[in-house]
Amino acid sequence: MKKEPPVPLTRLRHPNPFLSLLILLGVFHNAVIYNVYRTTSDENQFSAAIDLPQERVNSSLLSRENRSSDVVVYLAQFSNVHSSYGAQSDALSKFRKSLDLLYANYLNQFPSCDVIIFYDSSSPPDSKIQAELSRNRPQLKFRELNGTWWELPYGLDGSRHHKWKRPKYSIGYRHMMRWFAVLIWPYLAAEGYSYVMRMDDDSYIHSKIGYNLFEFMREHNKKYAFRQPVRDTGVGKGYDKVIDDYLFEHPDATTRDLIHSYKNVSRRVGFYNNWFIANISFFMNEPVSSLLRAIDESTLIYTQRTGDLVIHSTVVRLFLRPDEIQWFRDFTYEHMTLCRMDTCGADSRTNFKGCPENGGISRGFGVYSDEEWNAYATKIKEQFDPRCEVEIDWNFIGADDSVRDCEVKKHPLCWDYLKTIPGATNGIEKI
Numbered sequence: 001m002k003k004e005p006p007v008p009l010t011r012l013r014h015p016n017p018f019l020s021l022l023i024l025l026g027v028f029h030n031a032v033i034y035n036v037y038r039t040t041s042d043e044n045q046f047s048a049a050i051d052l053p054q055e056r057v058n059s060s061l062l063s064r065e066n067r068s069s070d071v072v073v074y075l076a077q078f079s080n081v082h083s084s085y086g087a088q089s090d091a092l093s094k095f096r097k098s099l100d101l102l103y104a105n106y107l108n109q110f111p112s113c114d115v116i117i118f119y120d121s122s123s124p125p126d127s128k129i130q131a132e133l134s135r136n137r138p139q140l141k142f143r144e145l146n147g148t149w150w151e152l153p154y155g156l157d158g159s160r161h162h163k164w165k166r167p168k169y170s171i172g173y174r175h176m177m178r179w180f181a182v183l184i185w186p187y188l189a190a191e192g193y194s195y196v197m198r199m200d201d202d203s204y205i206h207s208k209i210g211y212n213l214f215e216f217m218r219e220h221n222k223k224y225a226f227r228q229p230v231r232d233t234g235v236g237k238g239y240d241k242v243i244d245d246y247l248f249e250h251p252d253a254t255t256r257d258l259i260h261s262y263k264n265v266s267r268r269v270g271f272y273n274n275w276f277i278a279n280i281s282f283f284m285n286e287p288v289s290s291l292l293r294a295i296d297e298s299t300l301i302y303t304q305r306t307g308d309l310v311i312h313s314t315v316v317r318l319f320l321r322p323d324e325i326q327w328f329r330d331f332t333y334e335h336m337t338l339c340r341m342d343t344c345g346a347d348s349r350t351n352f353k354g355c356p357e358n359g360g361i362s363r364g365f366g367v368y369s370d371e372e373w374n375a376y377a378t379k380i381k382e383q384f385d386p387r388c389e390v391e392i393d394w395n396f397i398g399a400d401d402s403v404r405d406c407e408v409k410k411h412p413l414c415w416d417y418l419k420t421i422p423g424a425t426n427g428i429e430k431i
């Protein structure tokens, strides 16, 4: 495939009239374009350059009627070595399965959105793989992330990676977190998209979705949707201070109720964002954009491994009322990370190589009778070593982790917040 080099920042410092027009149209369309800031050794000031993706320049906002305003994105690795977890003999088959299920259970019925598969230059898909995955999928495109979208910001020194918190997580993994937390919004806004759905190569939609999710979001004025809740305590040292300082300096950024809910109903509750749908302009506009900038400038994403999960959860909880959020529970969804080491977690008898380490499969409400669910979940359980701790609950099968705590056990630290979100009960869940 033809490689698409990024537009160099230097060119943007002397923009040509065509680019200026595109930027102006973008500003008009999105109200505020979130700038990708970049420090250089000779500049104390942040430059307000926007590093536009090449295709944006080649295509044109003027032909918007031919393009969807919605997009499904993957960030994938086409290599049998995961950048953080090591050897994975099944990388492509995992990804194939995820795409096949996405098309079979959703996109074949609702094809009116684009699908972009992002990758980085260390593990690109060759043309054979691209051709195979794109067969009969006209809306699917591949895109390399490079330049501003995939590099260490703010003068961070990659050779100090071993000193950063949880060094097992590679620099690529940290770029991935920054991409989903901070950079994806200006990139997709510049492309003219309004809603984005994320899928990971280990995200599986296991049952049919009978309506257009993007239309649902629009019609119900939803800004963010998730499928599985979670409690993530690994926010990193200094994260709470960044948030509290921001709230102190921006006293009008949000309501007292939302601050109270965030600070007093457990800050750690949030969204397992390997699947989400988001309204891009919510993330592009104030107050979200300036909080994202503060988080980005703190460099905690790199030095403390502050995850995109935590960052999404914070901004959504702080700046959206519960009625602007949706908890989709009507399709069966899997995101399960398996233990890849000799032992994982506290109990080596029940958690070793191949056992579920975190996440699991959430039952789609209305998809099965209890008997059908039990039969389905039992089949899943039988795929694991019988010694693995894989409990079957009425709405979940998977690891004994905080997704289970929130979905099944309804731990008050989760549920006091989650029960306020539309979709939480759906007429089936018993509060």
Ligand SMILES: Nc1nc2c(ncn2[C@@H]2O[C@H](COP(=O)(O)OP(=O)(O)O)[C@@H](O)[C@H]2O)c(=O)[nH]1
Pocket: 074, 075, 076, 077, 083, 084, 118, 119, 120, 170, 171, 172, 173, 176, 199, 200, 201, 202, 274, 337
């Ligand atoms: N291109 C690229 N993708 C990555 C990298 N690290 C993770 N990803 C992708 O980002 C997504 C989330 O990563 P994953 O390892 O599943 O995260 P986890 O489940 O939260 O631990 C997956 O689709 C990965 O393939 C990387 O270094 N490069």
Ligand SMILES: [Mg+2]
Pocket: 200, 202, 274, 335, 337
């Ligand atoms: Mg994953």
